[in-house]
Amino acid sequence: MATRHFRSTARLMMAPAVILLLGWMLVPLTMTLWFSFRRYLPLRGGDLGWAGFDNYVRFVTSGAFWPSVQTTLIIVGGVLVITVALGVVLALLLDQPIWGQGAVRILVIAPFFVMPTVSALVWKNMFMDPVNGLFAHLWRFFGAEPVAWLSDVPLASIVVIVSWQWLPFATLILLTAVQSLDREQLEAAEMDGASPLARFGFIVLPHLSRAITIVVLIQTIFLLSIFAEIFVTTGGAFGTRTLTYLIYQRVLESQNVGLGSAGGVYAIILANIVAIFLMRIVGKNLDR
Amino acid sequence: MARAVTPRRKALNTALAWAIGLLIFFPILWTILTSFKTEAEAIASPPLFLNFDWTLENYAVVQERSDYMKFLLNSVIIAGGSTLLGIIVAVPAAWSMAFVPSRRTRDILLWMLSTKMLPAVGVLYPIYLLFIRLGLLDSRAGLVVVLMLINLPIIVWMLYTYFREIPGEILEAARMDGAGLREEILYVLTPMAVPGIASTILLNFILAWNEAFWTLNLTAADAAPLTAFIASYSSPEGLFYAKLSAASTMAIAPILILGWFSQKQLVRGLTFGAVK
Numbered sequence: 057m058a059t060r061h062f063r064s065t066a067r068l069m070m071a072p073a074v075i076l077l078l079g080w081m082l083v084p085l086t087m088t089l090w091f092s093f094r095r096y097l098p099l100r101g102g103d104l105g106w107a108g109f110d111n112y113v114r115f116v117t118s119g120a121f122w123p124s125v126q127t128t129l130i131i132v133g134g135v136l137v138i139t140v141a142l143g144v145v146l147a148l149l150l151d152q153p154i155w156g157q158g159a160v161r162i163l164v165i166a167p168f169f170v171m172p173t174v175s176a177l178v179w180k181n182m183f184m185d186p187v188n189g190l191f192a193h194l195w196r197f198f199g200a201e202p203v204a205w206l207s208d209v210p211l212a213s214i215v216v217i218v219s220w221q222w223l224p225f226a227t228l229i230l231l232t233a234v235q236s237l238d239r240e241q242l243e244a245a246e247m248d249g250a251s252p253l254a255r256f257g258f259i260v261l262p263h264l265s266r267a268i269t270i271v272v273l274i275q276t277i278f279l280l281s282i283f284a285e286i287f288v289t290t291g292g293a294f295g296t297r298t299l300t301y302l303i304y305q306r307v308l309e310s311q312n313v314g315l316g317s318a319g320g321v322y323a324i325i326l327a328n329i330v331a332i333f334l335m336r337i338v339g340k341n342l343d344r
Numbered sequence: 345m346a347r348a349v350t351p352r353r354k355a356l357n358t359a360l361a362w363a364i365g366l367l368i369f370f371p372i373l374w375t376i377l378t379s380f381k382t383e384a385e386a387i388a389s390p391p392l393f394l395n396f397d398w399t400l401e402n403y404a405v406v407q408e409r410s411d412y413m414k415f416l417l418n419s420v421i422i423a424g425g426s427t428l429l430g431i432i433v434a435v436p437a438a439w440s441m442a443f444v445p446s447r448r449t450r451d452i453l454l455w456m457l458s459t460k461m462l463p464a465v466g467v468l469y470p471i472y473l474l475f476i477r478l479g480l481l482d483s484r485a486g487l488v489v490v491l492m493l494i495n496l497p498i499i500v501w502m503l504y505t506y507f508r509e510i511p512g513e514i515l516e517a518a519r520m521d522g523a524g525l526r527e528e529i530l531y532v533l534t535p536m537a538v539p540g541i542a543s544t545i546l547l548n549f550i551l552a553w554n555e556a557f558w559t560l561n562l563t564a565a566d567a568a569p570l571t572a573f574i575a576s577y578s579s580p581e582g583l584f585y586a587k588l589s590a591a592s593t594m595a596i597a598p599i600l601i602l603g604w605f606s607q608k609q610l611v612r613g614l615t616f617g618a619v620k
Contacts, residue, residue, distance in 0.1 A: 062444070062525070063444060063446075065525055066439075066440040066443075066444035067440065067446075069436035069437060069439065069440040070436070070437045070440045070441065070452070072433045072436070072437070073433050073434055073436075073437035073456070073496060073500055074437070074452065074456075076433060076493060076496065077456055077459050077493070077496060077497070080459065080493040080496075081459045081462065083470070083474075084467035084470035084471055084474075085462075085466075085467060085470075087467075087469075087470035087473070088466055088467055088469070088470055091469065091470075146364065149357065149360060149361050149364070150361060152349070152354075152357045152361075153349055153354055153357070154354060154357045154358040154361050154362075155354070155358045156358070156362065157361075159365075160361045160362055160365040161365075161607070162604050163365035163366060163368060163369040164364070164365050164368050164369075165603070165604075165607055165610075166368070166369055166372055166600060166603070167368060167369075167371070167372070168603070168610070169550060169554070169596065169599045169600050169602075169603035170372065170554075170596050170599075170600075171553065171554040171556060171570065171571050171574065171595060171596060171599070172554065172556040172571070173556050173560075173571045173572075173574040173575045174375075174574050174592045174595055174596055175371070177574060177575075177577055177578060177588060177592070178371055178374075178375050178588075178589075178592060179371065180578075181585060181588060182371075182374060182375065182378065182585060182588075182589070183371065188387040188389075188585065190374070190391060193389055193390055193391050196389075197390065220368070220371070223368065224368075225610070225614065228607065228610060228611055229611055229615060229619050232611050232619050233619060266619075267619050270615055270619055274614060274615065277461050280463060281463045281464055281465060281557070283464075283465070283556065283557045283560070284556035284557065284560060284571070284575070287560060287575065287578075288575050288578040289578075300463065300465045303465045303466070303468070304465055304468065304561075307465075307468055307469045307472075308468065308469075308472070308561065313469050316468075316469060317469060320463075320465060320466035320467065320468070320469075321466065323463045323465060323466045324462065324463055324466040326463075327461050327462065327463045327466075328458075328461065330461075331458055331461040334461075335454050335457065335458065338454065338457065338616045339450065339454055342450055342453065342454075
């Protein structure tokens with residue numbers, strides 16, 4: 057049907073997007089790779105020559121590396137567990153017939169639209185501040201000693217803040233999945249005497265498994281690179297330095313570009329491992 | 345689908361859902377309330393909920409002391425500019441992939457998506473260096489380009505899924521009637537795709553507005569948008585809760601309102617069609 061001329065015009069129309077993204081990917085990536093093999097200290101002598109794999113070795117053997125991996129895993133894992141578990145509960149609840157469904161949905165989704173620096177600062181000052189925060193008032197009201205959240209339990213505090221931001225996303229996607237559930241199957245199971253727990257375990261949860269996988273994968277990719285929440289709350293202190301934050305500090309704060317770039321390459325590899333799984337699911341969906 | 349439930353059960357569910365909804369919304373509500381207090385009322389113990397003297401003073405002070413309008417304008421220009429630029433680049437690409445697919449279309453789409461997964465911190469220094477060399481550091485133009493590039497995969501994907509829903513027969517009919525490529529896109533496709541394009545613009549404007557890695561690292565005084573302006577409140581200088589709240593409320597209010605319109609697009613735009 058379509059002529060050859062028509063087809064080549066169509067190809068041409070794709071060119072700007074493809075070329076831009078190709079440039080966006082290749083240019084900085086090549087530079088990062090290049091720097092990662094150099095001793096490059098912009099403020100202390102500049103490019104001091106070839107370093108081989110020194111930066112890669114030094115990055116993983118430095119004392120800050122394993123703690124940062126641990127911190128990253130705790131934050132990503134903690135947020136995933138909280139948002140998926142609460143997300144399933146909320147999605148099932150919002151799927152029920154209730155009065156003011158639309159309004160409740162708006163309330164639940166709202167945190168997703170708050171910019172990261174605002175939510176981090178609001179939580180830090182107005183809720184978690186050990187003197188004037190709302191939690192401190194609450195603790196004192198019950199006669200307890202207020203907690204300095206961000207210095208005493210910094211990781212848990214950041215997990216709470218980030219979970220609050222991402223719960224809406226998980227809920228919304230899981231709700232979309234819940235709504236495509238086969239009602240007749242559920243009713244049949246109910247008539248056959250399946251308990252609510254059995255119905256949840258054998259029908260609802262398997263139905264949601266795909267959506268849960270997608271939530272986990274997409275959130276993991278975004279959570280691996282959270283930055284603003286740490287930047288404005290602790291600045292990486294009190295053991296809240298994630299891999300992303302560690303690389304940021306190496307590159308911009310201590311200006312050890314070679315070392316930071318090696319870390320950057322590790323981060324890129326890590327993100328790609330997660331991305332491969334996500335792409336498989338998305339790709340399968342494209343074929344349908 | 346509405347199911348029959350007993351009124352008692354419905355009342356219970358309603359109460360529970362509203363309680364959880366209000367709990368989740370509370371930090372935002374509290375910020376808005378605090379923005380209308382004086383600084384003394386903002387840290388009063390026990391906290392004041394509604395029984396304080398409502399004042400607009402904080403809003404005036406924030407604008408006066410920090411030139412809030414400048415940051416707001418930067419946010420609008422950066423988020424708006426990057427979104428529009430992205431749409432201009434993405435519409436032809438998405439059109440081409442949706443209506444003239446080739447064997448490689450699927451791979452190109454997935455590859456575009458994969459560029460979105462590139463961790464920003466991994467390319468922070470190269471971009472920083474390029475910005476210095478090109479004189480783009482702390483410029484709105486530079487951020488418009490970077491944010492356009494990081495959101496381009498999402499824009500292409502969203503448009504692609506919307507275009508795919510338009511029946512190809514309509515385009516073929518137009519072609520039979522002698523419409524050229526330009527007429528086809530301008531007079532046949534675009535009117536049908538307007539809702540999809542509008543949703544795409546909406547969601548990407550929100551994402552660009554809230555972006556807080558590049559905006560924090562590539563701006564200083566001149567091009568800083570609201571994300572960076574708010575971050576400057578992280579160094580405490582005396583009592584500032586009410587002013588922080590006023591600044592925060594102004595920064596999130598427009599997006600909260602836009603966001604409420606974009607709930608459905610959120611799922612489509614951020615799951616790349618994997619959840620329907």
